[in-house]
Amino acid sequence: MTTVKKALTGLLLIMIAAQFYRPAQNSNPSDMPNHISKVVVIPAKVAGILKKACYDCHSNNTKYPWYAQIQPVNWYINKHIEAAKAQLNFGNFKEYTTRKKMSKLRAIENSLEDGTMPITSYTLIHKGAILSEDEKQLVIAWIAALREGLEKNQF
Template identity: 45%
Template sequence: MRQTKKWLLMLFVAFAVIQFIQPARNTSGQVLQTDITNVYPVPARVQAILQSACYDCHSNDTRYPWYSYIQPAGWWLAHHISEGKEELNFSDFGSYSSKRRINKLRAIENSVNDGTMPLSSYTLLHKDARLTGEKRQLITAWIGKLTDSLATAN
């Protein structure tokens, strides 16, 4: 019994200590000139969907939930956001080459259609990020028009 109390106390102290090791926050507070909304016309409804379902992991401005301040959840989120921005960053979309933009748009369309994005671990806690059939159709229709215009421009 005494040994168990020691282990529990050590675990509690370790948990308390790691709370002081906070990851950097992904918040710029500004919309860059290279943001997709400044580069291409994005209908208001599509923009609202992108902001609620995509921007937290795929932009330079994340809205952090309360549990992100508790470690190790904050570390996991920081890593997840870093990976998401590496794959696609809507804030830097305008700096991509034309070919890369088209490829990213097609990848978004495929991910939305096959349901791999947004991630189920994200939509579990962010109900407004769940994509209904109508939302999926809005995104894919917009991407279809945009990729067609980009392909003909090249």
């Protein structure tokens, strides 16, 4: 066997072995007592937008595509979700302090305004997550109302 064949065979064996290592997935379909919907009213249209564009990465319940079952794709996706949830987790929103809620809401608003969310690597595959200008403005208006309510300690 040539060195190239040995290397390719070794790489193939490593890839096959990697398929047997399955880290826990970010999936918890049970009742979510700390979800943002338990803290504030989310209009149906806004809830639909958040579900299609945000929740896969920023909640405790990701809907994984078929290709997420293949390693190392699964590792990449899970690392991305961990990083996203560290920034904002709609599933734990109730646990945030008022100050942190305000900060997270401002960050969502800024991300929508500057177009950094949802991220391009997500929308390349999930075309339905691409938000129209009207959808962005609807979420931004909802956030503005939430922030005003938080400032008045209504939540």
